[in-house]
Amino acid sequence: MKKIEAIIRKTKFEEVKEALLRADIEWFSYFDCRGEGKMRQARIYRGVAYDTSSIERMMLNIVVRDKNVEKTVTAIQQAAQTGEIGDGRIFILPVDDTVRIRTGERGDIALYNAEQEK
Numbered sequence: 001m002k003k004i005e006a007i008i009r010k011t012k013f014e015e016v017k018e019a020l021l022r023a024d025i026e027w028f029s030y031f032d033c034r035g036e037g038k039m040r041q042a043r044i045y046r047g048v049a050y051d052t053s054s055i056e057r058m059m060l061n062i063v064v065r066d067k068n069v070e071k072t073v074t075a076i077q078q079a080a081q082t083g084e085i086g087d088g089r090i091f092i093l094p095v096d097d098t099v100r101i102r103t104g105e106r107g108d109i110a111l112y113n114a115e116q117e118k
Helices: 010-022 066-080
Strands: 002-009 029-035 041-045 048-052 055-064 088-094
Touching: 002 010, 002 066, 010 055, 010 066, 055 066, 066 088
Parallel strands: none
Antiparallel strands: 002 055, 002 088, 029 055, 041 048
8 A cells, every 4th residue: 555645736636536536546535735845825905016935835645555656656747747836735645544433344355345356
């Protein structure tokens, strides 16, 4: 199993979500996050320039079976890519184990319902 953490532009979130659903990745968590990077934004409000070096992004957390890693990464990359600085990053980390709280199932079977595998 792998955990995929993706940091993407907020403006691309809906496209990435749809791409993940098309790739049969139906469960993931996401939240707003902020970060520092090479991309710098300057905004002018009522004639005053504000330094907005803290960049707003979305972070997605997805745990998938090994066989679904590449299609998940491809879906995120293709949907989130603009070709400009600030498109984000995808991190792939190993997951040793998982436990479904309701049933006590362990391992990658705990990620999905057994009925879906038939």
